[in-house]
Amino acid sequence: MSEERQRQAALARDHNRRAWNALVQKRQRFTRPVSDDDFADFVAKSTSGGWLPAGVKGLRLLCLAAGGGKHSVLFAAAGAQVTVVDLSPEMLAIDRQVAAERGLTIRTVEASMDDLTALPAAGFDVVIQPVSTCYVPDVVAAYREVARVTAPGGVYISQHKQPASLQADVRPSPRGYELIEPYFRSGPLPPVEGSPHREEGTLEFLHRWEELIGGMCRSGFAIEDLMEPPHARADAEIGSFAHRSGYVAPYVRIKARRVGQSIEGKVGSKLWTPE
Numbered sequence: 001m002s003e004e005r006q007r008q009a010a011l012a013r014d015h016n017r018r019a020w021n022a023l024v025q026k027r028q029r030f031t032r033p034v035s036d037d038d039f040a041d042f043v044a045k046s047t048s049g050g051w052l053p054a055g056v057k058g059l060r061l062l063c064l065a066a067g068g069g070k071h072s073v074l075f076a077a078a079g080a081q082v083t084v085v086d087l088s089p090e091m092l093a094i095d096r097q098v099a100a101e102r103g104l105t106i107r108t109v110e111a112s113m114d115d116l117t118a119l120p121a122a123g124f125d126v127v128i129q130p131v132s133t134c135y136v137p138d139v140v141a142a143y144r145e146v147a148r149v150t151a152p153g154g155v156y157i158s159q160h161k162q163p164a165s166l167q168a169d170v171r172p173s174p175r176g177y178e179l180i181e182p183y184f185r186s187g188p189l190p191p192v193e194g195s196p197h198r199e200e201g202t203l204e205f206l207h208r209w210e211e212l213i214g215g216m217c218r219s220g221f222a223i224e225d226l227m228e229p230p231h232a233r234a235d236a237e238i239g240s241f242a243h244r245s246g247y248v249a250p251y252v253r254i255k256a257r258r259v260g261q262s263i264e265g266k267v268g269s270k271l272w273t274p275e
Contacts, residue, residue: 008137012188012203013087013112016135019201020067020088030199031091033069033098042074051157051225051255052126056080062124062149064158065113065132067091069098075128076104083107083124085116114138116145123149129158131251134166137188139207143219150258156221159229159253161197166206168248170195172239177247183208196241197250212252221256228252 024031053059057079063071067086072095076082084106086092092108099106111118113129114136127150133139146156166189167181181189188203198204207215217223228249236242241250 005138005141008187009112009114009141012135012137012205013115015203017087017089019199019203020086021090022201023199024088024090024094028199031068031094033094034073038070038074039077042078052155056126059125060123060151061126061128062119064127064129064146065135066128066130067095067108069094071128071130072106072108073098073102073104076106077102080126083109083119085109085111085113085119087112112136114141114145116149119149121148122151122154125151125154127154127156127158129156131159131161133158133207133212134161134204135202137205139205139211140215140219143216143221144262147220147258147262152258154258156216156256156258157253158256159251160207160212161204162228162249162252163206163208163212165197165248165250166204168244170197170239170244172244177244181206197244213254216254216256218262220258220260220262222259223254223256225255226252 020031055078056075059080061075061080061082063075063082063084065086066072066084067088068091072082072084076099084092084095086108087110089110092110095106095108109118113132127146129146133142136142150156163183164179167179167183168177169180183206185206188205189198192198193200213223229251231242231250232246233242234246236246
């Protein structure tokens with residue numbers, strides 16, 4: 001990573017650590033812990049569709065950039081050996097509190113997803129990552145770290161904000177939702193207020209499909225499945241999250257497997273193809 005990228009990554013970490021600590025104090029929706037109802041039939045729900053083994057009991061499982069008292073305690077309740085990583089100490093405090101209340105054992109590590117030096121190489125059978133890559137300027141740097149800590153044959157399940165969703169206006173026009181941010185860009189997105197699609201006060205970065213998909217493959221993963229979680233509703237109020245989701249899917253979820261070595265820098269093919 002160049003010195004400039006290292007500087008940008010460090011600034012983003014510091015900014016977003018403070019931002020998420022503040023969101024915890026405000027009890028923002030993604031900082032509220034899991035409810036009792038979420039524990040019901042969790043294993044059956046989480047393994048549907050073949051994305052996870054028939055059971056996670058005994059598996060070494062990393063909940064990456066996933067503080068807030070949800071993922072870690074659910075998988076710990078299902079019997080996994082859980083480590084949860086987050087850059088916000090306030091988010092990790094929620095995990096420890098919920099785990100203690102429910103008599104569960106988890107390990108918490110304060111770190112950024114693009115610097116996992118505190119974790120051992122090939123130390124995890126499964127990595128679960130909710131939406132979070134938008135908070136790092138270099139998504140491929142995060143993928144390289146995930147590849148290093150994932151055991152050969154291990155599963156990496158991640159969710160990301162779709163590029164078009166970060167480009168599109170939150171307010172509808174007469175023709176739908178217009179793209180108001182460039183696709184090819186550098187630096188963070190402009191600040192936002194009152195958007196259900198972004199987190200106020202954080203620094204967010206748009207990652208192109210070449211980076212989201214190609215970068216994952218070049219980091220040593222093979223993509224086995226991909227889906228767009230449905231959030232659209234035909235009867236949704238115009239301008240609402242569900243209405244906009246009918247025009248622009250907000251998220252993409254990817255299942256990948258650790259299969260090979262990183263081929264960093266080898267973008268594209270030497271075989272000529274017409275533009």
